[in-house]
Amino acid sequence: KQEVTQIPAALSVPEGENLVLNCSFTDSAIYNLQWFRQDPGKGLTSLLLIQSSQREQTSGRLNASLDKSSGRSTLYIAASQPGDSATYLCAARNSGNTPLVFGKGTRLSVIA
Amino acid sequence: GAVVSQHPSWVICKSGTSVKIECRSLDFQATTMFWYRQFPKQSLMLMATSNEGSKATYEQGVEKDKFLINHASLTLSTLTVTSAHPEDSSFYICSASRPSYSEQFFGPGTRLTVL
Numbered sequence: 001k002q003e004v005t006q007i008p009a010a011l012s013v014p015e016g017e018n019l020v021l022n023c024s025f026t027d028s029a030i031y032n033l034q035w036f037r038q039d040p041g042k043g044l045t046s047l048l049l050i051q052s053s054q055r056e057q058t059s060g061r062l063n064a065s066l067d068k069s070s071g072r073s074t075l076y077i078a079a080s081q082p083g084d085s086a087t088y089l090c091a092a093r094n095s096g097n098t099p100l101v102f103g104k105g106t107r108l109s110v111i112a
Numbered sequence: 113g114a115v116v117s118q119h120p121s122w123v124i125c126k127s128g129t130s131v132k133i134e135c136r137s138l139d140f141q142a143t144t145m146f147w148y149r150q151f152p153k154q155s156l157m158l159m160a161t162s163n164e165g166s167k168a169t170y171e172q173g174v175e176k177d178k179f180l181i182n183h184a185s186l187t188l189s190t191l192t193v194t195s196a197h198p199e200d201s202s203f204y205i206c207s208a209s210r211p212s213y214s215e216q217f218f219g220p221g222t223r224l225t226v227l
Binding site (some may be wrong): 010031032034041042043044046049051089091093097098099100101102103104105 | 139144146148154155156157158161174207208209211214215216218219220
């Protein structure tokens with residue numbers, strides 16, 4: 001059964017800093033992996049989706065990498081801004097018919 | 113991208129009553145829908161998987177008689193919380209999927225508060 005772990009659970013950084021959020025998964029035979037953002041009391045915003053055949057995806061200041069062999073993914077945020085403050089969730093999917101399995105998230109605070 | 117809606121966005125009810133939450137895929141046919149629950153400061157936990165026209169598959173620990181799921185059409189799934197209690201207060205999020213798309217699309221969530 002797939003399990004997803006995110007480290008750290010919380011992170012506080014000064015504005016402008018580059019940062020990395022970590023995600024690990026136990027079953028390397030994943031179908032895809034997705035990073036989400038969730039603001040307090042709100043739903044999920046999809047940030048990046050990486051297919052199993054891909055090694056990374058980029059969107060603006062965000063870059064997500066995938067290393068299936070080591071069971072790891074990272075989300076890199078460049079030049080962080082206070083508006084980036086949110087909880088970031090990593091989720092892995094094992095097939096097109098099975099649901100995403102979520103990690104517990106990393107709560108990010110970017111201090112102005 | 114594909115759009116998934118949920119209704120209502122929030123609901124407050126008295127203990128013992130039943131509440132129905134609707135999840136709709138607005139611009140695609142969802143052969144599979146997933147229901148998740150999120151308690152405060154916790155992650156999303158899968159409750160059940162439903163395929164159109166068949167019975168839902170519930171995760172271990174989720175009472176199927178309490179959380180009734182119906183996926184009667186390719187665009188609509190409903191979750192009914194029967195005889196709700198305060199401990200059922202949570203954020204319920206649905207997700208829809210179809211075979212030709214690898215991505216799961218999420219609704220905006222429904223916040224349930226049981227008094």
